[in-house]
Amino acid sequence: NAGVTQTPKFQVLKTGQSMTLQCAQDMNHNSMYWYRQDPGMGLRLIYYSASEGTTDKGEVPNGYNVSRLNKREFSLRLESAAPSQTSVYFCASSRENNQPQHFGDGTRLSIL
Amino acid sequence: GEDVEQSLFLSVREGDSSVINCTYTDSSSTYLYWYKQEPGAGLQLLTYIFSNMDMKQDQRLTVLLNKKDKHLSLRIADTQTGDSAIYFCAEKEEGGGNKLTFGTGTQLKVEL
Numbered sequence: 001n002a003g004v005t006q007t008p009k010f011q012v013l014k015t016g017q018s019m020t021l022q023c024a025q026d027m028n029h030n031s032m033y034w035y036r037q038d039p040g041m042g043l044r045l046i047y048y049s050a051s052e053g054t055t056d057k058g059e060v061p062n063g064y065n066v067s068r069l070n071k072r073e074f075s076l077r078l079e080s081a082a083p084s085q086t087s088v089y090f091c092a093s094s095r096e097n098n099q100p101q102h103f104g105d106g107t108r109l110s111i112l
Numbered sequence: 113g114e115d116v117e118q119s120l121f122l123s124v125r126e127g128d129s130s131v132i133n134c135t136y137t138d139s140s141s142t143y144l145y146w147y148k149q150e151p152g153a154g155l156q157l158l159t160y161i162f163s164n165m166d167m168k169q170d171q172r173l174t175v176l177l178n179k180k181d182k183h184l185s186l187r188i189a190d191t192q193t194g195d196s197a198i199y200f201c202a203e204k205e206e207g208g209g210n211k212l213t214f215g216t217g218t219q220l221k222v223e224l
Contacts, residue, residue: 031210042116042200042214043155050210058211090154094210100145101212103154
């Protein structure tokens, strides 16, 4: 019962480097999400994909791109990392609208 | 935009009841969720309530919803040290896909 799997778990980057965070779910869910978690700010939605082939911006999309590769996989890319993107990134999925979201264990990203 | 607020900290003694409170501003909220986050881990769905319900009970957990006051609470009966974690409430607005707005989280500390 893997659920939502995120890789890598930890990463340190230098300013200006690029990086792709991977997310895969094995629950046959239609919708997938990327959040960032910062101290004192809860979780903020970066991008989401309501279904395979569609993506939409969330609350804080600037500096990120996403790809819904297939129904299982939803990746988040930082083209030119900045220190302000130091955060914990969570991927989540849900079966469909109005169904609860299930979260991965997170990727802890530090940008120096 | 939507806003969800929670107090930052709560400390209780083992065996007592814990009550974690949440207020939200979006009157069109359809579902409200409680998630638990243990250190270094992702968010675990605890329970959720539909907006036309006043109360939901699940073993030691009781959720109360006052839609008029836009107030949600999570009561944990017989609190144990294993309940120490950060608790997030989240709301789903009507329409707009399955996007959630999270509170900043309440850190629950259970003391012996």
